[in-house]
Amino acid sequence: MTERKLRVLLLFGGRSSEHSVSCVTAAGVMHAIDRERFEIVPVGITRDGGWTLLDEDPEGWALNTGKLPEISSVDHPVHLSTDAQKTSLLSYSDSAVADLGEIDVVFPLLHGPFGEDGSIQGMLEMAGVSYVGSGIAASAMGMDKHYMKVVFEGAGFNVGPYEVITNKQWLRDSEAAMKRCDNLQYPLFVKPARAGSSVGITKVDDPSELRAAIEIARAEDPKVIIEQGIVGREIECGVLEGRGSGPSRASLPGEIAVADNLHTFYDFEAKYVDGAAAELSCPANLSDEATLEIRELAVKAFDAIDAEGLSRVDFFYTPEGDWIINEINTMPGFTPSSMYPQMWAKTGIEYRELIDELIALATERNIGLR
Ligand SMILES: Nc1ncnc2c1ncn2[C@@H]1O[C@H](COP(=O)(O)OP(=O)(O)O)[C@@H](O)[C@H]1O
Numbered sequence: 115m116t117e118r119k120l121r122v123l124l125l126f127g128g129r130s131s132e133h134s135v136s137c138v139t140a141a142g143v144m145h146a147i148d149r150e151r152f153e154i155v156p157v158g159i160t161r162d163g164g165w166t167l168l169d170e171d172p173e174g175w176a177l178n179t180g181k182l183p184e185i186s187s188v189d190h191p192v193h194l195s196t197d198a199q200k201t202s203l204l205s206y207s208d209s210a211v212a213d214l215g216e217i218d219v220v221f222p223l224l225h226g227p228f229g230e231d232g233s234i235q236g237m238l239e240m241a242g243v244s245y246v247g248s249g250i251a252a253s254a255m256g257m258d259k260h261y262m263k264v265v266f267e268g269a270g271f272n273v274g275p276y277e278v279i280t281n282k283q284w285l286r287d288s289e290a291a292m293k294r295c296d297n298l299q300y301p302l303f304v305k306p307a308r309a310g311s312s313v314g315i316t317k318v319d320d321p322s323e324l325r326a327a328i329e330i331a332r333a334e335d336p337k338v339i340i341e342q343g344i345v346g347r348e349i350e351c352g353v354l355e356g357r358g359s360g361p362s363r364a365s366l367p368g369e370i371a372v373a374d375n376l377h378t379f380y381d382f383e384a385k386y387v388d389g390a391a392a393e394l395s396c397p398a399n400l401s402d403e404a405t406l407e408i409r410e411l412a413v414k415a416f417d418a419i420d421a422e423g424l425s426r427v428d429f430f431y432t433p434e435g436d437w438i439i440n441e442i443n444t445m446p447g448f449t450p451s452s453m454y455p456q457m458w459a460k461t462g463i464e465y466r467e468l469i470d471e472l473i474a475l476a477t478e479r480n481i482g483l484r
């Protein structure tokens with residue numbers, strides 16, 4: 115008797131501003147995943163949170179220049195049963211509910227709030243189903259640029275100077291909140307605390323621009339972080355959880371160099387639209403010693419938030435040779451050409467194998483407290 119294939123639910127799109135990026139990732143995974151071993155169940159989430167069963171053909175989700183893919187309508191409504199005894203995908207049409215079968219693993223290819231921030235992870239925990247990537251707390255910390263700094267500082271990392279303005283502080287007294295930023299040296303980077311893909315981030319060169327930049331960030335997230343600009347090379351490293359009780363593994367580091375005549379920093383356009391704007395190189399041109407340092411620091415950051423599965427850890431490497439941690443991404447860009455898969459390919463793990471490995475890690479570990 116042949117064993118049935120593992121049923122992997124690919125969840126993508128979603129409610130965050132990184133909806134389209136997530137669709138591109140799903141296309142990449144659907145292309146590469148080993149269909150001999152895995153049966154895939156593609157489920158898209160619209161921008162307003164509707165769940166729909168999709169076609170297995172990934173072509174519609176690829177990135178065509180000038181047009182970002184989108185899941186715009188719910189044609190086949192589905193839900194995941196949150197009964198922890200048996201996790202099935204249920205389809206709804208009018209009043210009839212049909213059981214589309216049990217799901218073995220969920221691969222949340224979602225970025226940003228409601229995807230990478232612990233909320234979907236909480237739902238999957240309730241459903242009692244295995245899933246790829248970090249659990250609730252690590253996802254939440256990895257999403258929040260404030261709390262991740264608190265944890266990283268506690269673990270002994272260098273983090274740059276920053277201020278946080280919560281929604282209440284802003285509404286109570288925005289002048290006083292901005293006054294706190296006087297301690298920071300310009301240029302500043304004003305960011306939504308919980309977003310990604312550079313959405314809502316403004317580089318501010320002069321105090322007169324600060325309020326407008328905070329309003330832009332607040333449109334994404336009412337909690338805002340204001341960071342002092344750091345001079346340094348942008349170097350990042352992929353981390354993959356160890357199998358069994360083995361140690362977390364770090365990839366070779368990569369570097370992002372932004373053509374600064376086109377973009378003043380690594381903004382959304384430079385990331386996804388304007389291919390010529392940023393150069394990704396891996397392995398980064400670093401001394402053996404510096405390479406070793408960043409690989410160790412990346413694993414230390416992964417372990418500091420108790421991440422699982424995968425993460426990309428981003429640093430600034432200063433001219434003095436110091437490493438300042440910028441952020442951890444618990445669901446980094448995961449298209450075949452994204453930095454995380456590229457760094458692993460250079461380290462000896464190809465995209466398809468990386469997907470296998472992540473699914474294996476998810477199925478091997480328990481859910482709930484672990
Ligand atoms: N404190 C900083 N100093 C210098 N550049 C920064 C700073 N913070 C962010 N940047 C630039 O902005 C980009 C996006 O910021 P980041 O914090 O990584 O947000 P996201 O989660 O959207 O990727 C970085 O890749 C970098 O180019």
Ligand SMILES: [Mg+2]
Pocket residue numbers: 311428441
């Ligand atoms: Mg980033």
